[in-house]
Amino acid sequence: MTACTGIQQQLSAYIDGALTGEERRRIEEHLSSCGKCSATLADLRKTGDLLRNLDEVEPPPWLTEKIIGQVREEAEKKGTLFQRLFYPLPIKVPVEAFATLLVVVLGLYVYKATTGPEIKTATPPQAGIEKGVPAVEPSKRPERAPTETPVFKYESPLPETVPREKGFITVPPPAEHRTTSENQKDRDAESSLVKEAPSAAPATHEKESAVSAGTAMSDQKEEMRLRTQVTLRSPESEKSAPITLAIKVEDIEAATQEVEHLLNRLGATAVNKDMGSTETVITALLPAKNLQLFHEGLKVIGPIRPTAGPSYNMDEGVLSLRLEISGK
Amino acid sequence: MSTLSNDREDPNGRREKPDEHYVSLVKKGDTNAFRILVERHQKRMLNIAYRMMGDYEEACEVVQEAFLSAFRAIRTFRGGAAFSTWLTSITMNHGRNRIKQMKSRFFHEGLSIDDPRETETGRVTSDPPSGANSPEEHLGQKEIQQKVQECIGSLDNEFREVLVLRDIQGFSYDDIRAILKLPDGTVKSRLFRARESVKNCLKKALGDL
Numbered sequence: 001m002t003a004c005t006g007i008q009q010q011l012s013a014y015i016d017g018a019l020t021g022e023e024r025r026r027i028e029e030h031l032s033s034c035g036k037c038s039a040t041l042a043d044l045r046k047t048g049d050l051l052r053n054l055d056e057v058e059p060p061p062w063l064t065e066k067i068i069g070q071v072r073e074e075a076e077k078k079g080t081l082f083q084r085l086f087y088p089l090p091i092k093v094p095v096e097a098f099a100t101l102l103v104v105v106l107g108l109y110v111y112k113a114t115t116g117p118e119i120k121t122a123t124p125p126q127a128g129i130e131k132g133v134p135a136v137e138p139s140k141r142p143e144r145a146p147t148e149t150p151v152f153k154y155e156s157p158l159p160e161t162v163p164r165e166k167g168f169i170t171v172p173p174p175a176e177h178r179t180t181s182e183n184q185k186d187r188d189a190e191s192s193l194v195k196e197a198p199s200a201a202p203a204t205h206e207k208e209s210a211v212s213a214g215t216a217m218s219d220q221k222e223e224m225r226l227r228t229q230v231t232l233r234s235p236e237s238e239k240s241a242p243i244t245l246a247i248k249v250e251d252i253e254a255a256t257q258e259v260e261h262l263l264n265r266l267g268a269t270a271v272n273k274d275m276g277s278t279e280t281v282i283t284a285l286l287p288a289k290n291l292q293l294f295h296e297g298l299k300v301i302g303p304i305r306p307t308a309g310p311s312y313n314m315d316e317g318v319l320s321l322r323l324e325i326s327g328k
Numbered sequence: 329m330s331t332l333s334n335d336r337e338d339p340n341g342r343r344e345k346p347d348e349h350y351v352s353l354v355k356k357g358d359t360n361a362f363r364i365l366v367e368r369h370q371k372r373m374l375n376i377a378y379r380m381m382g383d384y385e386e387a388c389e390v391v392q393e394a395f396l397s398a399f400r401a402i403r404t405f406r407g408g409a410a411f412s413t414w415l416t417s418i419t420m421n422h423g424r425n426r427i428k429q430m431k432s433r434f435f436h437e438g439l440s441i442d443d444p445r446e447t448e449t450g451r452v453t454s455d456p457p458s459g460a461n462s463p464e465e466h467l468g469q470k471e472i473q474q475k476v477q478e479c480i481g482s483l484d485n486e487f488r489e490v491l492v493l494r495d496i497q498g499f500s501y502d503d504i505r506a507i508l509k510l511p512d513g514t515v516k517s518r519l520f521r522a523r524e525s526v527k528n529c530l531k532k533a534l535g536d537l
Contacts, residue, residue, distance in 0.1 A: 012520035018501060046537035047527040050476050051495040059374045063388060067366050067395045068359065074399060075359050
């Protein structure tokens with residue numbers, strides 16, 4: 001590459017003032033002594049002049065309107081798409097919100113209709129109640145069938161736990177562990193039971209023993225058996241098969257008063273006495289659970305003759321009692 | 329930078345708002361604001377396209393396409409460069425595509441657009457120069473301009489682009505780099521070769537310059 005070739009390659013940038021000061025000085029120095037490169041520079045400048053002096057063409061008068069027309073058409077397309085997607089929002093949003101709400105309400109309704117209410121009971125206190133006996137674990141209880149009737153459980157403050165196949169269940173406390181108020185409730189229930197034997201089942205149902213969900217069916221059978229047993233002890237049935245006791249005393253009148261007093265203490269109702277010349281017959285309805293206490297109290301008054309009637313091993317219901325007090 | 333975006337004045341000497349103001353309005357859906365941008369820039373875009381294409385009708389088509397593309401893509405314009413630079417870049421792209429289509433058409437018609445003696449608009453005359461000292465002395469101004477256009481059309485696209493942008497439209501090197509996305513050295517070298525080619529073409533066509 002000759003010096004002129006190198007210079008001529010830079011003449012374009014030289015014309016535009018796009019060279020550094022050093023490059024510019026070198027070119028100017030060369031141009032001052034090289035006619036060929038100076039002529040090339042002149043031709044380049046003339047070429048540039050011809051290019052710059054080209055007449056400008058004018059846009060046709062319709063060009064602006066045509067462009068704007070196309071642009072508006074494009075904007076309308078965008079608007080149509082925008083409206084299709086977003087314009088109906090004022091309508092779409094409330095409709096969609098209402099539909100969502102409807103679905104939720106229907107879902108809740110169906111859920112409630114299929115599952116039924118579930119009553120949760122408090123877990124009885126476990127510490128210090130019965131050492132060495134595993135506590136009841138609610139999580140281990142089998143799921144209750146959805147259609148099962150809810151069972152109102154009696155939660156004793158002093159629960160006993162007995163092992164079953166699938167864990168442990170809580171059983172009702174014995175009568176002696178019950179509070180006075182509970183006993184009073186029992187008496188009230190028994191009274192109503194005696195008065196309204198055919199409809200007594202709901203009353204006893206209220207004080208059903210606590211049963212676990214897992215053994216609900218077997219326990220319910222047991223309850224039904226007991227309920228039937230108690231129901232059978234209507235006044236009529238008890239009159240036909242009363243528990244008959246007889247005692248021999250020195251003073252029939254005094255003994256009668258003591259017996260009446262004892263019966264009243266033990267919650268007996270319908271106490272009647274038939275005073276004869278040789279003996280006095282007292283009939284009463286006594287809570288079955290107090291029969292043993294009555295029997296012991298009677299021993300104090302006088303010796304008891306052999307008894308007849310159903311077993312004494314009952315702690316539910318009301319017993320029809322017949323006591324014969326005779327002199328020695 | 330030879331941008332048209334800042335501190336414009338209308339024919340009455342009143343200050344006009346810059347392009348960016350109208351661009352923001354167009355982004356909000358104001359098509360009337362786009363009309364102002366069209367009115368401002370259509371002539372320059374048309375001249376760029378015309379010098380690239382060498383055909384007025386084709387240039388009008390290219391300008392329409394370019395403005396429509398700009399409108400469609402206006403939300404992507406972030407203002408990193410002047411609006412005129414961005415619009416020129418779009419116009420150059422559309423012009424390039426249109427030339428490819430024309431080349432294909434000429435190819436099927438048995439012509440060659442890259443033939444140095446052929447242009448899109450006609451054949452460059454290679455008549456020997458006359459003895460006159462100045463081309464204006466024996467050629468009318470219109471004829472000279474036609475010869476210049478034919479010489480421009482004889483260039484390859486890549487050289488024609490830089491020549492049109494720099495020598496006809498007066499864009500700076502920085503603007504050309506931004507429009508064509510080329511490094512500075514490439515712009516300089518392409519411009520040198522384009523000028524050399526046009527100079528030689530014109531000397532052949534017109535005699536002494």
